[in-house]
Amino acid sequence: MKNQESSGQPNILLTRREFIKLGLTAGGAGLIAACAPVGAPVAAPTASSGQVAPSPVATAGADTSVLKVGIGESADWLSPNMTNRSPSFSVYYAMFESLAWNDRFTGEVKPMLAKSWKVLDDKVTWELDLQEGVKFHNGEDFDAESVKVTFDYLLNDKPPDTPYQRVQTATLDRVEIVDKYKVRLITQKPYVIFPRIFNEVYIYPAKHFAKVGPEGFAAEPVGTGKYRLTQWDKGVKTVLEKFDGHWGWGGKALINQLEFRGYPEDATRVAALKAREADIIQGLPPDDAEGIKAEGLNVQWTPLAQAMVLLMDTKQDSPLKNKLVRQALSYGIDVDSLIKNVMLGYGEKLNGQVLPKSVFGYNPNLQPYPYDPDKAKQLLKDAGFGDGLSLDFDISQGRYTKQKEVNEAIAGQLAKIGVKTNINLLEWGVFVDKLFVKGTPTPLNYIGWNYFSAFDADFVLPRYVSTSPFFPAAPKQMDDLLAQSEAEFDVKKREQLIHQFTEVMRDEAPSVFLFQAPDVFGVNPRVQNFKPTPDNGIHFEEMTVTT
Amino acid sequence: MSTYWAKRFLRSLIILILVTGLVFVLVRLLGDPAALLLGQNATPERLVEVRKQLGLDQPMWVQFVQYLMSLMRGDFGKSLAYGTPAIEILANRFPNTVLLSVVGLGLALIPSIVLGVLAAVKRGTALDSFLLAVATLGQAMPSFWLGIMLILIFSVQLRLLPTSGKDSIQSILLPALTLSAIFVGRFTLILRASVIEVLQQDYVRTARSKGLNERAILFRHALANAILPFVTIVGMSFGQLLGGAVITETVFAWPGVGFLAVQAVNNRDFSVVQACVIVLAVCIMVCNLAVDLLYPVIDPRIARA
Numbered sequence: 001m002k003n004q005e006s007s008g009q010p011n012i013l014l015t016r017r018e019f020i021k022l023g024l025t026a027g028g029a030g031l032i033a034a035c036a037p038v039g040a041p042v043a044a045p046t047a048s049s050g051q052v053a054p055s056p057v058a059t060a061g062a063d064t065s066v067l068k069v070g071i072g073e074s075a076d077w078l079s080p081n082m083t084n085r086s087p088s089f090s091v092y093y094a095m096f097e098s099l100a101w102n103d104r105f106t107g108e109v110k111p112m113l114a115k116s117w118k119v120l121d122d123k124v125t126w127e128l129d130l131q132e133g134v135k136f137h138n139g140e141d142f143d144a145e146s147v148k149v150t151f152d153y154l155l156n157d158k159p160p161d162t163p164y165q166r167v168q169t170a171t172l173d174r175v176e177i178v179d180k181y182k183v184r185l186i187t188q189k190p191y192v193i194f195p196r197i198f199n200e201v202y203i204y205p206a207k208h209f210a211k212v213g214p215e216g217f218a219a220e221p222v223g224t225g226k227y228r229l230t231q232w233d234k235g236v237k238t239v240l241e242k243f244d245g246h247w248g249w250g251g252k253a254l255i256n257q258l259e260f261r262g263y264p265e266d267a268t269r270v271a272a273l274k275a276r277e278a279d280i281i282q283g284l285p286p287d288d289a290e291g292i293k294a295e296g297l298n299v300q301w302t303p304l305a306q307a308m309v310l311l312m313d314t315k316q317d318s319p320l321k322n323k324l325v326r327q328a329l330s331y332g333i334d335v336d337s338l339i340k341n342v343m344l345g346y347g348e349k350l351n352g353q354v355l356p357k358s359v360f361g362y363n364p365n366l367q368p369y370p371y372d373p374d375k376a377k378q379l380l381k382d383a384g385f386g387d388g389l390s391l392d393f394d395i396s397q398g399r400y401t402k403q404k405e406v407n408e409a410i411a412g413q414l415a416k417i418g419v420k421t422n423i424n425l426l427e428w429g430v431f432v433d434k435l436f437v438k439g440t441p442t443p444l445n446y447i448g449w450n451y452f453s454a455f456d457a458d459f460v461l462p463r464y465v466s467t468s469p470f471f472p473a474a475p476k477q478m479d480d481l482l483a484q485s486e487a488e489f490d491v492k493k494r495e496q497l498i499h500q501f502t503e504v505m506r507d508e509a510p511s512v513f514l515f516q517a518p519d520v521f522g523v524n525p526r527v528q529n530f531k532p533t534p535d536n537g538i539h540f541e542e543m544t545v546t547t
Numbered sequence: 548m549s550t551y552w553a554k555r556f557l558r559s560l561i562i563l564i565l566v567t568g569l570v571f572v573l574v575r576l577l578g579d580p581a582a583l584l585l586g587q588n589a590t591p592e593r594l595v596e597v598r599k600q601l602g603l604d605q606p607m608w609v610q611f612v613q614y615l616m617s618l619m620r621g622d623f624g625k626s627l628a629y630g631t632p633a634i635e636i637l638a639n640r641f642p643n644t645v646l647l648s649v650v651g652l653g654l655a656l657i658p659s660i661v662l663g664v665l666a667a668v669k670r671g672t673a674l675d676s677f678l679l680a681v682a683t684l685g686q687a688m689p690s691f692w693l694g695i696m697l698i699l700i701f702s703v704q705l706r707l708l709p710t711s712g713k714d715s716i717q718s719i720l721l722p723a724l725t726l727s728a729i730f731v732g733r734f735t736l737i738l739r740a741s742v743i744e745v746l747q748q749d750y751v752r753t754a755r756s757k758g759l760n761e762r763a764i765l766f767r768h769a770l771a772n773a774i775l776p777f778v779t780i781v782g783m784s785f786g787q788l789l790g791g792a793v794i795t796e797t798v799f800a801w802p803g804v805g806f807l808a809v810q811a812v813n814n815r816d817f818s819v820v821q822a823c824v825i826v827l828a829v830c831i832m833v834c835n836l837a838v839d840l841l842y843p844v845i846d847p848r849i850a851r852a
Contacts, residue, residue, distance in 0.1 A: 073810075074802070082630050159630075160584040160597045168593070218630045234639055235802025236713050263711060264806065265798045267695045272710045275702045429578045429815055436589040437582040 065545050066257045067527065069538065070269045070278035074262030075238045078229065079218035080202045081154060084162040089452075089537030090282070091260060094240055095137075096202035096223035097249065099128060099147065100195050102455040104305075104533040107360035109195045112249060113142060113203055113224065119489065123190040124173075130181040134247045136205040137228035144177040145206040151175045151185065154201065157214060166200040166454065192489050196360075199453045226253040226541070237261045251541030258540060273297060273522045279545065280527060282538065284520040286344040286402065298523040302532035303348035303516035305356050305451040307460070308400065310410065310512035313441045314473040319391070320443055321473055324383035326509040330369040332376035332417040333410055335514055342405050346518035353502040354449060354460055356516045358534050361457030361498035366506055368513065376417040388418030392442040395423060396431035400448055401517060407446050439469045448517055452535040457498045458486065464510055471510045478504050559832050563825070567618070570824040571611050579603075580627055580815035601627065614821075623825075624818030628811070633818035637804065637826060643713060644803035647795070648788035650719050651726030652781065659731045663738025663777075668765065670743055678735065685732025694725040694798035711800035722799040726792055730784060737780050741773040748772075771845065778841055786834035790827040 073087035080092045099114040114128040134142035152175060154164045171188040178184060187194065205222050212220055221229060224247070227240035238260040242253045261278065263269035270288045272278040274295050284292065289299045310329070312320045319325045339347040350356070352366040380386060395407045404425070411421040421444065426434070435441045449460045465482050466474040478501060485497035516534075523530055528544045581597040582589050598604045602613070617624065623634040666678040701721060702710040709718050745751065746769055754764050793805035804823055811819035 074800075076629065079630060083628065085628075158596065158600065160581065160593075160600065160627075165585070165593070215631055233713075233802075234636075235643075235807075236800075261712060261800070263800050265695075265800070268698060268711050268798055268800060271695075271698045271703050275706060275710055277702075277710055427813075429583050429813065432586060432589075433578045433582050436586070437579055437594060 065255045066259060067255045067540070067543070067545055068259045068261065068277065068279045070261055070263050070272050070281035072262065072269070072283045073264055074235050075260050076234050078221040078232070079214065081150065081163045081204070082159045082161065082214055082218060086536055087262065089535070091238055091240065092202060093225070093537045093539055094227040094258060095221065095225040095229060097225050098199045098202055100198035102196060102199045102453060104455065104535050105358055107358060107455045114198065117195060123489070124187045126185045126187070126194055127178070128183050128185065130183065131247065132181055134224055135245045136208070136222050136224050137243055138205060138208055138222045140205040140207055142203065142224055143180050144183045146203050147183045148175045148177055149206040149209055150201060150204045153204070153209070153214065163201045166197045170194050170197050190487065192486060192494065193456050193458050196454045196456045227258060235262070253540060254542060254544045255540060270522065273524070276524065279524040280530065280538065281522045282519065284522040286346045286518070286520060289344065289346070289520065292522045296525070298525055299520065300523055300530060300532050301346050301518050301520040302534050303356060304519050304536055305358050305455060305534040306448045306517040307350055307354050307356055308446070308448045308514045308517050309354060310514060311441065311445040311447050311470060312511060313443050313445070314471055314510065315469060318443050319383070319385060319389050322383045323508060324379045325385065328376040328379035328383070328417065329414065329419065330509045330512050331372045331379065332419065333413050333512055333514070334371040335368065336371065338406055338409055339515055342402060342409050343515070343518065346520050347515040349515050350513040352506045352513060354464070354505070354511060354513060355457050355502065356451065356534070359451045359455050359457060361495060361502070363499045363502045365499070366502060373417050380418060385418070388420065390420040390422065391444050393421040393423045393444040394426055394431060394434065394442045395446050396426055396428045399428050403446060461498070461501060464505060474510070475504065475508065478508070562832070563828055566828040567615070567821070567825055568611065570821050571614060572607070574815070574817045574820045575607065577812065577815055580817060583815045584627060623822040626816055626819050628814045628816045628819070633822040636807065636819060637822050640802055640804050640807050641826065643801060644789060644805065647719060647722055647726065647792065647801060647803055648785055650723040651788065652730060652785055654723055654727035655730035655734060656781070659734035659738060662731070663735040664742055664765065664770065666735065666739040667742035667746065682732040682735040685728050686736070688728060690725050690729060690792070690794045691798060693728055694722070694795060697721045697725060713802055722795050722801050725795050725798070726788070733784070734777060734780065738773065738777045741776045742769060745769045745773040774845060775842065778845065779838055782834050782838035786831035789830040790823070
């Protein structure tokens with residue numbers, strides 16, 4: 001063969017036409033291959049596993065009803081004891097159950113997988129009698145072994161999320177099996193609110209978990225809840241189907257299938273509701289509420305068990321160490337106006353305390369600070385700041401509803417009483433680092449204290465004692481009252497101690513108590529009996545859909 | 548020739564190691580993932596414990612060496628947020644990004660070639676001005692705004708297409724259209740400039756003086772010579788797209804790499820961020836290589852040189 005190079009011709013492997021043909025063929029084949037479903041949806045590890053085709057809408061109570069739920073982010077974390085992420089709360093509530101249930105409206109601890117419990121005389125051993133006849137979605141029995149395997153996982157692996165934090169706070173030491181339906185959970189120290197922790201830990205099936213391990217369980221989650229996982233397209237949708245073998249706790253599941261989709265962008269989520277692609281959307285921006293109603297759709301909302309406060313740093317040598325200055329800020333902020341004009345009515349004012357109404361320990365006798373800018377100015381003058389003062393103000397981004405607008409309004413209100421604020425917009429991770437890790441908060445910080453799923457005052461009040469970096473100026477009385485409440489097993493007496501604590505706290509005003517954050521939903525009228533709850537999730541019991 | 552490819556491979560490997568090192572250091576400058584994981588529950592003792600669990604208590608150079616060794620085993624580490632191997636999460640999302648990139652670019656190619664050539668041929672006329680305005684608008688239009696507009700029109704008002712997600716072939720149309728609008732603008736302007744330059748060359752004047760008609764001049768001679776910059780920009784754009792079109796993916800809830808990467812940065816999910824950047828670097832290198840391979844096919848003079 002003639003040597004092309006020696007003849008001066010280029011050594012081309014392909015001609016232009018051959019390359020174009022090859023390219024088009026490869027591109028076409030690639031496009032067809034790419035259009036195929038990628039990473040086939042995970043089927044649930046149940047006896048009847050397999051994908052279930054979406055069912056057409058039917059009348060209430062029918063077997064083929066489907067409810068489509070739009071949430072802010074795809075529910076990609078279904079191992080609730082490993083990763084307790086809020087996008088998945090609604091799915092957790094449907095799929096999993098705990099030993100006890102904290103009532104979302106009364107704060108009362110009610111039996112769930114444990115039918116009763118008591119603390120023994122040593123005050124560290126909690127003995128629980130378990131429900132019998134409960135099945136997991138994969139057919140396994142719920143029993144003492146399930147409880148032990150679940151809590152042992154937390155104690156051994158210490159996953160860095162809320163369930164283990166709670167267990168660690170409770171100083172849980174070990175779990176002992178007494179018999180098939182009786183266990184003992186032993187703590188290192190008395191922890192009076194231990195039953196409240198039960199709701200934070202979702203019970204896993206012993207055999208399945210032992211077989212697949214934590215990572216395997218994250219891929220194949222199984223619970224005892226009213227719904228089981230049937231399809232899981234990570235990043236796209238999560239589909240649950242009614243579990244016919246449910247043991248009957250709580251209300252009835254009347255909808256056959258639940259489909260959860262993540263819509264990170266607010267405008268897209270709202271559009272999905274308007275286009276009737278979603279039946280319920282969570283996290284409806286208040287600004288879009290009227291537009292939703294104009295389309296013949298409904299808006300429902302609830303105050304969350306999340307207290308939005310202006311946290312004041314009293315640790316540094318700052319004006320806020322002076323109680324008069326802190327009270328001045330409390331009088332100088334018009335919370336009613338914030339709720340009405342910025343939150344557009346979606347929010348509930350905190351009543352002079354950091355506890356929302358649905359949390360155990362809420363004091364019904366306290367009143368919020370009234371808006372009184374003249375009194376605020378007088379207090380500042382009495383504190384020696386008659387000429388005003390300047391404070392740095394940290395706000396995180398993208399975390400709370402309308403946080404930028406609320407805080408700009410707060411800055412404006414404070415300016416009227418002579419308090420100039422320098423707002424710093426921080427990315428959430430930087431904000432957390434500064435506030436919780438380095439312990440170097442700026443004088444003012446806007447934050448929401450969560451109480452779900454525990455719904456108890458003890459999950460926030462310890463931040464307001466002298467040993468806490470958030471309120472080192474706390475008077476000894478507050479330290480003593482909290483310590484007493486944490487040692488008091490009598491529920492009524494404990495409640496009284498907490499009430500006394502909150503009364504002192506109101507006077508001390510370590511934070512400006514603003515409002516409970518709202519959870520706003522857009523709802524298609526075909527959805528019946530939807531009751532929003534303050535725990536940042538949706539509960540589907542007794543809910544139906546009509547045609 | 549083999550020496551050329553060997554050198555090229557070695558250079559690519561060095562670049563990859565440098566990119567890995569750079570992203571390794573940069574993500575650790577973002578902040579403490581332990582703090583973010585623990586959030587409001589962070590206590591000093593727990594922070595120390597979690598950092599140890601995550602291997603973050605080691606000196607950075609030790610962590611880097613361990614990471615390189617695990618990379619050689621194909622282990623990109625475990626996602627802090629998901630609790631599963633980072634590469635699995637990426638493998639689940641990456642094909643979606645490839646699909647969106649291919650369709651988005653594909654939808655942009657033909658219109659931009661037509662518009663670019665037309666604008667060049669009609670240079671200086673009202674049509675050219677109009678096409679320039681359209682191309683500039685396409686580039687200037689925020690993808691966020693365009694995406695939402697398309698959803699409102701085609702999904703909410705007309706109920707023709709889904710708002711978002713990845714359920715069917717229809718789901719890709721709106722996000723792909725959003726992407727293509729930006730690229731049509733960019734590609735049109737590049738091709739127009741390139742064709743104009745070629746049409747001013749001596750050999751084109753010679754072809755005209757020989758009596759060749761304009762269509763033959765354009766399609767048989769000019770376009771082939773003007774296409775090189777166009778191919779370069781298309782290749783580079785594709786490589787960039789493989790890193791994920793974050794805004795488009797967010798607006799359309801398209802489960803791709805872009806949105807995953809942003810979430811991972813926000814969550815300080817080191818493993819996922821590193822995996823995304825390394826895979827993207829490889830993709831860009833592959834795209835550059837593909838473009839380099841295309842050059843001699845398009846222009847044999849390059850092969851001779």
